[in-house]
Amino acid sequence: xxxxxxxLMVGLFLIAGIVALGYLSIKLGKMEVLGxxxxxxxxxxxxxxxxxxxxxxxxxxxxxxxxxxxxxxxYQAQTVMFITSDVSIQEDAIASIKTKGLIGxxxxxxxxxxxxxxxxxxxxxxxxxxxxxxxxxxxxxxxxKVD
Amino acid sequence: xxxxxxxxxxxxxxxxxxLAGTSVAGEPSDQIKQTTDKIISILVxxxxxxxxxxxxxxxxxxxxxxxxxxxxxxxxxxxxxHWKPRTDEERREFVPLFADLLERTYMKKIQNYSGExxxxxxxxxxxxxxxxxxxxxxxxxxEIPVLYRVREKGGVWLIYDVSIxxxxxxxxxxxxxxxxxxxxxxxxxxxxxxxxxxxxRDLGAG
Numbered sequence: 001x002x003x004x005x006x007x008l009m010v011g012l013f014l015i016a017g018i019v020a021l022g023y024l025s026i027k028l029g030k031m032e033v034l035g036x037x038x039x040x041x042x043x044x045x046x047x048x049x050x051x052x053x054x055x056x057x058x059x060x061x062x063x064x065x066x067x068x069x070x071x072x073x074x075y076q077a078q079t080v081m082f083i084t085s086d087v088s089i090q091e092d093a094i095a096s097i098k099t100k101g102l103i104g105x106x107x108x109x110x111x112x113x114x115x116x117x118x119x120x121x122x123x124x125x126x127x128x129x130x131x132x133x134x135x136x137x138x139x140x141x142x143x144x145k146v147d
Numbered sequence: 148x149x150x151x152x153x154x155x156x157x158x159x160x161x162x163x164x165x166l167a168g169t170s171v172a173g174e175p176s177d178q179i180k181q182t183t184d185k186i187i188s189i190l191v192x193x194x195x196x197x198x199x200x201x202x203x204x205x206x207x208x209x210x211x212x213x214x215x216x217x218x219x220x221x222x223x224x225x226x227x228x229h230w231k232p233r234t235d236e237e238r239r240e241f242v243p244l245f246a247d248l249l250e251r252t253y254m255k256k257i258q259n260y261s262g263e264x265x266x267x268x269x270x271x272x273x274x275x276x277x278x279x280x281x282x283x284x285x286x287x288x289x290e291i292p293v294l295y296r297v298r299e300k301g302g303v304w305l306i307y308d309v310s311i312x313x314x315x316x317x318x319x320x321x322x323x324x325x326x327x328x329x330x331x332x333x334x335x336x337x338x339x340x341x342x343x344x345x346x347x348r349d350l351g352a353g
Contacts, residue, residue, distance in 0.1 A: 046313070047313070090227075092224050092227070094315060094317065094318045094321070096315070096318060111227070111318055111321050111322060111325075112227060112228055113224060113227045113228070114223060114224070114226060114227040114228050114229070114230040114231055126273075126276060127296065127308065127315065127317075127318075129310065129313055129314065129315050129318060130313045131313075132312070132313055132314065137312065
């Protein structure tokens with residue numbers, strides 16, 4: 001009887017451990033199972049400049065979602081973002097790709113608009129601003145200075 | 148090639164017209180081209196180049212721009228979340244103020260027009276909305292990509308946002324206005340804009 005109890009405890013402990021591990025990997029991997037509590041919004045950028053699936057989507061610096069996928073469409077970057085359900089995005093919101101710090105990782109910043117219409121799940125943010133290519137700007141500045 | 152651009156000869160003007168005329172497609176492009184051509188013709192008009200007529204020149208440019216820019220839509224988008232709480236009266240005051248701010252900020256740059264070529268790279272229309280891609284080439288062979296966002300209103304395409312090098316004008320003002328309003332108040336923002344507009348006006352006269 002006593003031996004059975006011990007084995008049961010070990011088994012339960014092991015299962016609890018696996019569940020905890022699964023929970024951790026989902027949380028750390030930032031994977032949302034079952035699309036939990038959110039919706040998808042698309043945006044077309046002319047240049048995604050190093051944005052990756054998993055990059056964060058922020059409003060006023062607060063993370064409100066993540067980039068789900070980026071694919072090439074008509075030689076532009078079609079980005080699908082997953083936004084948490086308690087955040088609504090207005091029709092005239094502007095999505096721009098920004099860099100954390102000067103050389104940090106890329107993320108999407110949404111500046112909320114003032115329109116009454118809200119973007120529906122699966123809808124598209126029309127106004128986008130591509131990643132600013134610092135190198136290009138610097139080179140233009142440099143070449144602009146020539147002569 | 149550069150020398151051709153540098154000289155302010157009739158040939159240069161002819162060349163600009165020829166360049167501006169290439170690869171025009173679609174209605175929004177046509178309408179923006181019309182306005183751009185109109186403004187350029189005002190700017191290159193030798194009769195208006197005289198400093199004593201600079202005010203008249205500015206007025207003509209502004210009038211041409213008024214026909215193409217949807218100031219109300221731009222102001223609404225720039226204020227974004229702070230547009231809704233405004234009363235009709237405040238809105239009526241804000242829209243021309245915002246247009247004046249843009250005029251004061253960009254008129255000086257436009258006045259310095261020196262034969263930059265404008266290329267129309269095509270447009271894309273999606274329902275009532277469209278974008279027009281333009282490339283401005285300066286005499287120093289610098290190419291500046293400009294993107295106009297337009298909206299159809301009664302058969303006319305009106306500009307509600309301009310992106311230069313991918314940086315949106317509306318987003319720039321939206322961020323600034325938002326931080327000013329959150330830090331102080333809407334009234335403070337209007338005061339600031341009024342001050343800025345009148346200051347620039349004095350500078351322009353002096």
